[in-house]
Amino acid sequence: MNVLSIVYFQDGSESGGKRPRTTINAEHLETLKDAYKTWPAPKRQVRRQLSAETGLDMRVVQVWFQNCRAKEKRLKKNVDRHHWGRLCKDGRSLCGVKVDKERLAEDDSVGDGELSFKGEHPEDHLHISLTEVLLCLS
Amino acid sequence: MNVLSIVYFQDGSESGGKRPRTTINAEHLETLKDAYKTWPAPKRQVRRQLSAETGLDMRVVQVWFQNCRAKEKRLKKNVDRHHWGRLCKDGRSLCGVKVDKERLAEDDSVGDGELSFKGEHPEDHLHISLTEVLLCLS
DNA sequence: CGCTAATGAGGCGTAAATAT
DNA sequence: ATATTTACGCCTCATTAGCG
Numbered sequence: 001m002n003v004l005s006i007v008y009f010q011d012g013s014e015s016g017g018k019r020p021r022t023t024i025n026a027e028h029l030e031t032l033k034d035a036y037k038t039w040p041a042p043k044r045q046v047r048r049q050l051s052a053e054t055g056l057d058m059r060v061v062q063v064w065f066q067n068c069r070a071k072e073k074r075l076k077k078n079v080d081r082h083h084w085g086r087l088c089k090d091g092r093s094l095c096g097v098k099v100d101k102e103r104l105a106e107d108d109s110v111g112d113g114e115l116s117f118k119g120e121h122p123e124d125h126l127h128i129s130l131t132e133v134l135l136c137l138s
Numbered sequence: 139m140n141v142l143s144i145v146y147f148q149d150g151s152e153s154g155g156k157r158p159r160t161t162i163n164a165e166h167l168e169t170l171k172d173a174y175k176t177w178p179a180p181k182r183q184v185r186r187q188l189s190a191e192t193g194l195d196m197r198v199v200q201v202w203f204q205n206c207r208a209k210e211k212r213l214k215k216n217v218d219r220h221h222w223g224r225l226c227k228d229g230r231s232l233c234g235v236k237v238d239k240e241r242l243a244e245d246d247s248v249g250d251g252e253l254s255f256k257g258e259h260p261e262d263h264l265h266i267s268l269t270e271v272l273l274c275l276s
Numbered sequence: 277c278g279c280t281a282a283t284g285a286g287g288c289g290t291a292a293a294t295a296t
Numbered sequence: 297a298t299a300t301t302t303a304c305g306c307c308t309c310a311t312t313a314g315c316g
Binding site: 021022059067 | 290291292293
Binding site: 158159161179181182200204207208211 | 305306307308309313314315316
């Protein structure tokens with residue numbers, strides 16, 4: 001049962017219909033993420049500052065923090081080995097990444113929760129944490 | 139609930155029918171391929187720029203990139219190390235994944251072009267190919 | 277013919293909207 | 297504030313169809 005809601009914009013004017021989807025670019029993201037690190041649930045005043053800084057609507061900023069908190073929580077659940085194990089189960093794919101259980105890593109140089117890549121050339125080598133991968137894959 | 143969308147053609151006319159096949163000439167191709175080299179999956183803003191630059195409809199540009207990626211993938215059998223190297227170059231981040239060149243994998247059990255994950259428990263272990271990761275990250 | 281522009285189904289991520 | 301749902305944009309994949 002969808003109801004057309006009245007949306008109050010920053011300038012005080014009101015408009016019918018939904019707020020158009022905002023695209024948060026990399027620059028905005030940097031500012032927001034930075035703020036999030038030190039204060040994941042900022043009060044109105046801080047949000048106002050962020051809003052002015054980025055040019056984003058205060059409501060947009062608020063929703064972003066809400067979603068970011070939700071995502072972080074979701075992510076923590078994902079890191080739970082049970083979830084991870086479930087994703088890998090039976091060689092099912094995760095975001096197109098197929099798991100090959102027959103070829104498990106047997107070395108000890110790779111720490112827990114880490115991914116290592118060994119390419120043909122040294123500059124191709126890579127070491128990232130599982131959390132980062134999940135962030136990327138999520 | 140799908141709704142038949144109105145398609146706006148290049149000449150400005152609109153119709154619910156099919157879009158006539160666009161002929162992408164050599165000049166367009168050069169621009170697009172050039173852009174593709176540095177960024178195979180451009181965002182809306184870039185596509186808009188390309189669209190304005192060539193005179194092609196934004197949708198046409200988007201489809202071209204989609205088809206181009208599909209073609210590249212179709213043709214690519216083995217991993218192109220240059221592509222990988224370019225992505226990791228200078229420790230830049232890709233999709234939020236930071237590359238730590240200081241922590242290269244030194245074991246030999248991980249084959250070329252492969253990623254290994256070693257978790258706390260055996261069932262958490264994972265082995266995926268670089269191609270799959272690239273596909274996922276692309 | 278081969279090549280490729282275009283389509284449609286289906287999935288994913290996430291901003292926005294709504295419910296609790 | 298959190299939890300859930302909805303809507304949108306973009307992607308892939310398989311197919312279809314138009315042009316040289």
